[in-house]
Amino acid sequence: MWRVSDPDFEARVKAAFDAQPLMRFIGAALTRVGAGECCIDLPFRTELSQQNGFFHGGIVGALADNAGGYAGYTLMAADAGVLTVEYKLNLMAPAQGDRMVAEGQVLRAGRNLVVTRADVFVDGENGRIHCATMQQTLMTMHGKGVA
Amino acid sequence: MWRVSDPDFEARVKAAFDAQPLMRFIGAALTRVGAGECCIDLPFRTELSQQNGFFHGGIVGALADNAGGYAGYTLMAADAGVLTVEYKLNLMAPAQGDRMVAEGQVLRAGRNLVVTRADVFVDGENGRIHCATMQQTLMTMHGKGVA
Amino acid sequence: MWRVSDPDFEARVKAAFDAQPLMRFIGAALTRVGAGECCIDLPFRTELSQQNGFFHGGIVGALADNAGGYAGYTLMAADAGVLTVEYKLNLMAPAQGDRMVAEGQVLRAGRNLVVTRADVFVDGENGRIHCATMQQTLMTMHGKGVA
């Protein structure tokens, strides 16, 4: 569906993900990269929790931000950078589970601005719960930008 | 300006902050708590960075979310819990600096819903930069809620 | 998919829509109501435009807000009221066309809070364009609230 300008986008996104110390620090893994989409997994660890032992909302936001950001990055030119302009996150259910999964997808890919959505799920005792949804604006930094 | 229902709100907020493993994990500290406001500090560490060595946007969001959330929590009853319904974050400048500071304040305190704002700054070589701003909705969980 | 508590939700939503003077004023029509979803149409009129002759962004927002709000209202009890807590709208393409269509759907229906999404399209010379997307939080006013 999406027009891809860099056929090697998958390797490029994986390299960018590996270059983010925060993703390593929290233990997140890039599990799927497609044209205009991206999926990130994160096993639960106590260090990532809030006072009730659920994933902290800040971590939910970090994963959603990245899933949307890399979904957009798949469609950009090989020499472009991606910047998050803003995102809006609704926390819809407690993020209680053994694993969190964030799925990002592109809604609109303009020349400079890209709009994405990400949905975040937790897998736990009661199956998969849709715990958060995000709407995001990215900016393409042509010819390698700030980020 | 704000009507406080729990005179011991400061100790209550500090205890809640200390009960969040994520805040310890990233090294954040609660530096100021007032009626309807809250300030959180975070020294830079490589583990918290994105690919350019700036604070990761997810960490900016986590700090803003908490600064707004605890600002709202100061005004709640002693037996209430606080829940982030949603937040929207604009990343306005690269979060490049030695230290990040998030300042949250209440805009409207309703019986059930509380609206807050948080501004995030980084202190670096070029002084203080206003790197992000957030608008947030909280829910009061009367009689101790989920969170 | 959604659990409906009021079997007469369709008539209830239509009556609520007809009771909004703004919708008549701009010429909007409710074209479809289903459990957890709602569709609103609006023919173009010069009075609704911005300086380039496209639908004004404020009208795009009004239609999206209502499409999401009524989608949520379909799932509420017969004696409940609905209140928009907040919404976030991305304007993705110029709203240039003869007709605007807003489609709202429920993402999460909690006891008090409901999260929805709305997509707005314009039909014009070049076919249908997806011009905006919205993410929204509603509050259920049990036993008829403010609205």
Next chain:
Amino acid sequence: MWRVSDPDFEARVKAAFDAQPLMRFIGAALTRVGAGECCIDLPFRTELSQQNGFFHGGIVGALADNAGGYAGYTLMAADAGVLTVEYKLNLMAPAQGDRMVAEGQVLRAGRNLVVTRADVFVDGENGRIHCATMQQTLMTMHGKGVA
């Protein structure tokens, strides 16, 4: 505080406001324009209301969007256009009153993107109420853009 690139920004903003049919249609007036700020007034009319006789949330959003948009437009070059990328609006209290006032201000003016905030008030029997707050992203269309 803000660096102005077009000394005639006030006349330019007024002309742009007057060129928007929607503002005339609803009866809004531009009451103040300063560097990085803008104020819009709107008297109440039944046609602008929702089912309880308050200003409709869509009208609140339209006014906030414009107040933020023109605040940003004051800082742009004489030959630039302004485009709303997205906005997020919290409706904090019923917009019940004889008059609505939206005050927009710039938070960050980048070369391409501008971040603004708008606060909306209603004046009624009980004085002035802060009924809504908005956070917005604008894009500068260099050399006259789409809008």
